[in-house]
Amino acid sequence: MGGETQNKPLLRALKGEAVWPPPVWLMRQAGRYLPEFRAMREQADFITRCMTPDIAVELTLQPIRRYGMDGAILFSDILILPWAMGQDLRFEEGRGPVMTPIRSEADLARLNEGRMMEAVAPVREALRRLRVELPAETTLLGFAGSPFTVACYMVEGGSSRDFAHIRAMMQNDPALFDKLMDILIRNTAEMLCGQIEAGAEAVMLFDSWGGILPPEAFRRYVIEPTRQIVAHIRARHPDVPLIGFPRLGGVMVAEYAEKTGINALALDTVADMAKVAEMVPETVTLQGNLDPMILLNGGEALKTEARRIRDSLKGRPHVFNLGHGVIKTTPPEHVATLVETIRDV
Numbered sequence: 001m002g003g004e005t006q007n008k009p010l011l012r013a014l015k016g017e018a019v020w021p022p023p024v025w026l027m028r029q030a031g032r033y034l035p036e037f038r039a040m041r042e043q044a045d046f047i048t049r050c051m052t053p054d055i056a057v058e059l060t061l062q063p064i065r066r067y068g069m070d071g072a073i074l075f076s077d078i079l080i081l082p083w084a085m086g087q088d089l090r091f092e093e094g095r096g097p098v099m100t101p102i103r104s105e106a107d108l109a110r111l112n113e114g115r116m117m118e119a120v121a122p123v124r125e126a127l128r129r130l131r132v133e134l135p136a137e138t139t140l141l142g143f144a145g146s147p148f149t150v151a152c153y154m155v156e157g158g159s160s161r162d163f164a165h166i167r168a169m170m171q172n173d174p175a176l177f178d179k180l181m182d183i184l185i186r187n188t189a190e191m192l193c194g195q196i197e198a199g200a201e202a203v204m205l206f207d208s209w210g211g212i213l214p215p216e217a218f219r220r221y222v223i224e225p226t227r228q229i230v231a232h233i234r235a236r237h238p239d240v241p242l243i244g245f246p247r248l249g250g251v252m253v254a255e256y257a258e259k260t261g262i263n264a265l266a267l268d269t270v271a272d273m274a275k276v277a278e279m280v281p282e283t284v285t286l287q288g289n290l291d292p293m294i295l296l297n298g299g300e301a302l303k304t305e306a307r308r309i310r311d312s313l314k315g316r317p318h319v320f321n322l323g324h325g326v327i328k329t330t331p332p333e334h335v336a337t338l339v340e341t342i343r344d345v
């Protein structure tokens with residue numbers, strides 16, 4: 001194992017080592033629950049914050065300074081990829097992301113793959129600076145959305161309750177949907193390779209919505225595209241671990257872990273970690289999965305549940321995390337309590 005990996009507990013765990021106590025970081029650890037994050041939020045809109053290296057670096061570092069997390073996840077968003085290919089994107093208070101939907105051949109033709117890598121150059125610059133500024137023991141994580149989840153936002157034009165448009169496209173115009181998926185598979189792999197070459201030491205694929213699909217469609221639109229992205233990245237960067245997060249994937253997560261080739265399987269709140277551990281190879285690291293609501297509520301229940309999850313995976317490679325992102329009303333001191341509890345063995 002290289003010297004670089006040796007003093008980074010998160011990187012060791014992602015490479016399959018049962019590190020004890022397990023390393024810890026949290027999805028959405030840089031967020032509105034932190035007063036220093038809210039202070040910077042007034043300075044620029046969301047996309048400007050993602051695309052200005054000074055700001056993205058500062059926001060990424062905030063939770064590292066406060067809590068000494070084992071992982072620093074780049075401050076950015078999964079929707080930066082369609083934005084970088086030319087789809088418009090803005091974030092509205094109370095509504096979330098808003099985009100002009102892509103629903104036809106003509107809409108798809110307006111995407112400009114050629115400008116993607118140039119458009120995300122500031123993201124790579126932020127990663128390069130983070131590698132310099134982060135403590136030596138902190139692992140820097142890059143990420144992207146999975147093609148299916150990003151397609152959900154691109155076709156719906158934002159968040160959705162029923163995903164009616166993407167379901168209709170899959171059924172009525174599968175050739176068009178496949179074209180969109182091909183574009184996303186190619187560009188996601190390319191963008192992640194760029195993040196790795198700029199300093200990301202591991203990368204995570206967020207698949208927030210694959211769980212809406214029936215099994216055959218899950219295989220075709222979640223497992224197979226993820227397998228292709230993993231193969232593409234691994235051919236260029238064989239030592240960089242890949243984390244997959246098939247949120248709400250239920251029993252399909254075992255097949256996902258087996259067929260995609262990911263190194264680590266991130267699990268949502270409903271997953272019984274010990275049961276999933278029996279279903280996947282021992283070489284696959286598990287990441288998760290405290291309920292963000294338990295973190296928000298704090299108290300003894302937080303400590304008890306955090307210890308229960310940690311101890312249930314003792315002896316297996318595990319990365320402690322939440323089952324979904326930190327809720328914005330979470331008291332910051334509860335996060336400190338959580339990190340102390342995990343490290344107190």
Ligand code: CP3
Pocket residue numbers: 026027028029030031032041046073074075076077078079091095096097143159206208325
């Ligand atoms: O985890 C981190 O701290 C790193 C940064 C990160 C963000 N989004 C920042 C963000 C990551 C990894 C994401 C992933 C993401 N973005 C997902 C996958 C995970 C999940 O939550 O299921 C999805 C589906 C998105 C799309 C997205 N971005 C939505 C639906 C929203 C609006 C909802 C909200 O919470 O406001 C965003 C905005 C967003 N992305 C914010 C942040 C910090 C909030 C914007 C702000 O505070 O100004």
